[in-house]
Amino acid sequence: MKEQSRTKNSIKNSTASIITQVLTVLMDFAVKTVFIRILSTEYLGINGLFANIITLLSLADLGIGIAIPYSLYKPLAEKDEKKIKGLMNYYSKIYSIIGVIVLIIGLSLTPFLSYIIKDMPNIKNIYFIYMLFVTHSALSYLFVYKRFLIESDQKGYIISKINFICALLLNITRVLLLVITKNFILYLFCSLIFIIIQNGWYSKKANKLYPYIKNKNKEEIDKDELKEINKNIKALFIYKIGNVIANGTDNIIISKFLGLSLVGLLSNYILITNSLGNILIQVFNTITSSIGNLVATNNERSKNIYEKLFFFNFYIYSLCGICLFILINPFIYLWIGNKYILGFDVAFILGINFYTSGIGNVTNSFRTAYGLFYKAKYRPILMIVINIIISLLLVKPLGIFGVILGTIISRLLTTSWLDPYIVYKYGFKSNPILYYIKYVYYLLIFLISGVFINYITSYIIVNNIFNWTLLAISTFILYNLIIILIFRKKEEFKFFAEKGLKFLTKKLNRV
Numbered sequence: 001m002k003e004q005s006r007t008k009n010s011i012k013n014s015t016a017s018i019i020t021q022v023l024t025v026l027m028d029f030a031v032k033t034v035f036i037r038i039l040s041t042e043y044l045g046i047n048g049l050f051a052n053i054i055t056l057l058s059l060a061d062l063g064i065g066i067a068i069p070y071s072l073y074k075p076l077a078e079k080d081e082k083k084i085k086g087l088m089n090y091y092s093k094i095y096s097i098i099g100v101i102v103l104i105i106g107l108s109l110t111p112f113l114s115y116i117i118k119d120m121p122n123i124k125n126i127y128f129i130y131m132l133f134v135t136h137s138a139l140s141y142l143f144v145y146k147r148f149l150i151e152s153d154q155k156g157y158i159i160s161k162i163n164f165i166c167a168l169l170l171n172i173t174r175v176l177l178l179v180i181t182k183n184f185i186l187y188l189f190c191s192l193i194f195i196i197i198q199n200g201w202y203s204k205k206a207n208k209l210y211p212y213i214k215n216k217n218k219e220e221i222d223k224d225e226l227k228e229i230n231k232n233i234k235a236l237f238i239y240k241i242g243n244v245i246a247n248g249t250d251n252i253i254i255s256k257f258l259g260l261s262l263v264g265l266l267s268n269y270i271l272i273t274n275s276l277g278n279i280l281i282q283v284f285n286t287i288t289s290s291i292g293n294l295v296a297t298n299n300e301r302s303k304n305i306y307e308k309l310f311f312f313n314f315y316i317y318s319l320c321g322i323c324l325f326i327l328i329n330p331f332i333y334l335w336i337g338n339k340y341i342l343g344f345d346v347a348f349i350l351g352i353n354f355y356t357s358g359i360g361n362v363t364n365s366f367r368t369a370y371g372l373f374y375k376a377k378y379r380p381i382l383m384i385v386i387n388i389i390i391s392l393l394l395v396k397p398l399g400i401f402g403v404i405l406g407t408i409i410s411r412l413l414t415t416s417w418l419d420p421y422i423v424y425k426y427g428f429k430s431n432p433i434l435y436y437i438k439y440v441y442y443l444l445i446f447l448i449s450g451v452f453i454n455y456i457t458s459y460i461i462v463n464n465i466f467n468w469t470l471l472a473i474s475t476f477i478l479y480n481l482i483i484i485l486i487f488r489k490k491e492e493f494k495f496f497a498e499k500g501l502k503f504l505t506k507k508l509n510r511v
Helices: 002-038 041-061 064-077 081-108 110-116 126-139 144-152 156-181 184-209 223-248 250-257 260-288 299-335 344-358 361-369 379-398 400-413 415-428 433-457 465-487 491-510
Strands: none
Touching: 002 041, 002 156, 002 260, 041 126, 041 250, 041 260, 064 081, 064 144, 081 126, 081 144, 081 223, 110 126, 110 250, 126 184, 144 156, 144 184, 156 184, 250 260, 250 379, 250 400, 260 299, 260 344, 299 344, 299 361, 299 415, 299 433, 299 465, 299 491, 344 400, 344 433, 361 415, 379 400, 379 415, 400 415, 415 433, 433 465, 465 491
16 A cells, blocks of 8 residues: 555656646746847846856755755654654754855855956946845755655655746746846846745645644754764765766856856756756656665666666667757757857757766666765765866867866766766676676767768758757657667667557557
8 A cells, every 4th residue: 555655656746747847947948038038148147157156055055955855754654753853953953054154155255256257247236136146045945944854755746836836926927027127136036035935835835744843842863863864964965066066167167268148158058958957857757766675676686677777868868969969059049049059069069968967867876776875975076176177278279168078078087987886886796897888889879870860960951940840850760760770679678669669558548
């Protein structure tokens, strides 16, 4: 009965997450379109740059957002109200401190904005605008720990509902304010108000679902439990440093050496790649939700499932990576116009970056399931150093292409080979050499197929939505024909082909 309930909640949560993510992406594009039409490219650049700085400030979270579900899962399953309340009290204190730290550090960076931005734009109240970004980041920690409580209790669909309603109202209000006032500061104030409303809603819902957490009697966490939580947080913090800095430094380097306008142009591309990435993450969450139980079985079975999921991971991200560098420039042209297009070299390197960052999803899921946080925990630091050094060396001769290439090289030299090594050695207890051969093989298929398909489809001239759709369909069909030709006899391909055929047959029988 519990298993059925768990499966039902998992499907419900995943469906809600995917649907709301897709709808949110569509809303983001609508708001971005209005933003571009009304405000200048400098505002677009400021928005992208300050968002990146705030991303770096999120390091203050220390990885607690990842650690909370681990600490709450067991007491929620056992309905241990005392422990749950103790954990909520602890996280409440921690997040209050984090919010203050973010505010202080963020505001202390205000005098250095002129150093970060190559050519300061003629935008009124630019320092005040930055302060609003910092304040929004600090307020985002208000009551957020109660959101994690609801999600940890397999009620993520409730959070998805709250997020979607708030996003819908926020975006409608933003668009109206932009159209009526054309004022960027009011646009930002709107975000401040809604982050308070959203987090307040989390709190109210959590208090209703778990009324015992409102009790004023303070429960304390067991010292051993607190020690284990802090141990996990330390390990996860180092990982978070790698991810945040890898994703957060590119715009800062581009702003410093190439100018704010290019940050604004790149932000349109990043919106597309991030939107696609966020949707795919929801898809992979549905696949990997049972990995925690799987690793408790024999390693041979875990390894076999891993290899099948790795192939699926490769297929999804290689297809999307190729679609990105072939379709993204024509899409930008149709969406907002020719003057917002960057060169094909940028589109190409963004597609490769998307592939190399996504191909590790399944490996990360297995590493987490095995609890291998402390193995090679300092490798994110090495990734940061390599990323910044190479990006700084390449930004002048190669521009945006060089900055993103630096991120890719740093990833290939660290996480791309070390994380699988850890999973194979300490999880599967086997040699990862076959994985490395397969990784290089998959990468070559991705690159060669992409170049070939781009050459074939270059004869399609995109000047309207019909031709863009034709280009998209042609890219999709050509790549799938290549995959079928290469992998039709492979076990991994047959496995997913059979699963897909069974699923389709089942759906058709219901019609």
